[in-house]
Amino acid sequence: MKMLTNSFKGTFIPPPFKNPFLFSAILAPFHSDSDSASHHRPQSVFDKITNLDDALQLFDQMTQRQPLPSVVKFTQLLQAVTKMQHYSSSIHLFKQMAAIRAPVDVYTTAIAIKCCCQMSCTSEGFAIVAYGFKRGIVPNVITFSTLLNGLILEDKILEAEGLFKKLIKEKLCEPNVVMYSTMIKGLCKVSINETAIALLRLMDERGCKPNVMTYSTIIDSLCKDEMVDDALKLFNEMVLHKGILPNVVTYTSLIRGLCISGRWDDASKMLREMEDERISPNVITYNILVDALCKEGMAEDAEVVLNIMVDRGKLPNLVTYNSLIDGFCLLGDMRKAKEVFDLMKIRGHVPDVVTYSSLLNGYCKKSMIDEALHLFHEITDKGIKPNVVTYNTMLHGLFHVGWCKDAHELFNEMRAHNQIPPNAYTYRIVLEGLCNNHQVDEALSLFRLMGENKHDLDIVLYNILIDGASKCGKPDISMVLFNELSTKGLHPDVWTYNVMIGCFCREGVVREAKRLFLQMEEKGCQPDCVTYNVFLRGLLKNGQHDTIKMMLEEMDAKSFKIDASTCSMLLDRISSTSLDDSLLKLIDYHAFDIRASTMEVSLGVCIKISTETPRYLTGKSPTLNGRWADASKMLKEMEDKGISPNVLTYTILVDALCKEGKAEDAEVVLNIMVDRGKLPNLVTYNSLILTSSVCEVT
């Protein structure tokens, strides 16, 4: 709080009113003793205050009046300042009121407490309660709800729960629907949805009826945790059993939940349903659709949504444009991204750090490093403060093109200024960047330095290093790191095991890989699809064919799919007759979705460099479904980098084209690969044959 007050320690020199008309309007009630004209006034003249300077000057006038204006006038002024979100000013005014013994009551203190809470200083809010006590102000359910909300905003859920229980136990106030809803929000914030629902039941039992906000809070939380079906169940209960009408927020949460679960049809049904109920989607609803479509690589569809919203009179805002720009950047379509960028400026929106970070990401992704660096400097020139995401994006871009020295300098700049401290992602990007550029030793020494600085040494960083060391031919480092996990109190996760199994297989120590494979299950870490694929490739590579059949059967039982490179290896071994071709039956070609996830794995090198970049930052995996333009660009990019496509690369293209019904194009690719001296293999022909036979039947 000292910090807050310090910024105000100078004397108050009220600036001239920006709006003289407003000045007289506000002062009018104080000049006349008669209130006869009061019913012609709007509800409160304080509503008319639109800027802080006017409010501060008015406050100054009020404090000089004799006698002082009523507590209500002061409270209204304080509320006006608070509504403008000038929380620190509100607190300052409240303190001035206290200093001059201006009247305060339970309403005034509630506003001041809210301001403290909004500034993440809930403890100051409690101090105000104590101050109020001294002046005979008894906190009520609103005061406590505000404090409860403050603790939740600060992520102090346990303390919030403690306060909530104390209030009930000591009968300090009777919780009402707002207080219950606030506590429910806190529980939802840490994803304890079951407890939140239990509290919903409890309040009902205690005779406090939940309302649409209470339900919406839980529905939203379930949606965020991708438990949309549970959310829909609760939605039905609310509407059908409790007769509570959903509103735009309820629908918006559900639509978002359906979108993130990829349930586009259901999302559009829900949109129709809400419109049938005559609830208009608002800007947020539309923005969610725009954003979800962009994240799925459907920026063009998102643009259609944007135009629909304009048609319906809902003006897109900064968030809308930022999502769309990001969407086109993700697609690598910088021309469209720039087009939207220009459009938003024409329509009067000022691009912010998010806008610029997206564009930066787009340039980095396309290896347009000069453009990226130019933009990076332009951001500061425009007076926009780059944030940690901006820096992370730039760092990622520099590593991606192998400019390790520049990346290192930028990283040092971040650390030196301490204005923008690196976060967990920064360290991931830097360590991974160094490893990808064969600088494992640098990565390792940086990592050790971080340990001294007591940075979060999480399992993800270990995974990056273990993998990096192994891939750079330093398996001994991988082993050391893996073995020290337990001394750091860290538990290997499925990634760690996958990386280590891959490491042992690479080194030809299949026995050790197998030991880990068995160990992970014992330790409660279930092998995933990647584990099986990695291990299977290890077995194939090292000629250990005896357990392969069993592995394939296990994968089948768990519905894990074989990825492209495993499949290719397997077929290669079968065709070279060292493996029983009855195994072919175990490879389900129809289930072999080579287009999307497999493509990522097989084109690993390229994808790592480019497509994964933005998704990596958001923690989601890329989807390349139907992104032909991108695929072809990627092919060009890899050729530009001197990486020749191999049989697998071509086969993926052939298969993807076949699955899209473009068998003729696939045949062209087949001819190209032959021309370039890459011989089509069994999978290549199978893809083509499968398509032709389907065509003939239908």
Next chain:
DNA sequence: GTAGGGTTAG
């Protein structure tokens, strides 16, 4: 006459 809770972006 004056106070509290739920939905969107990198």
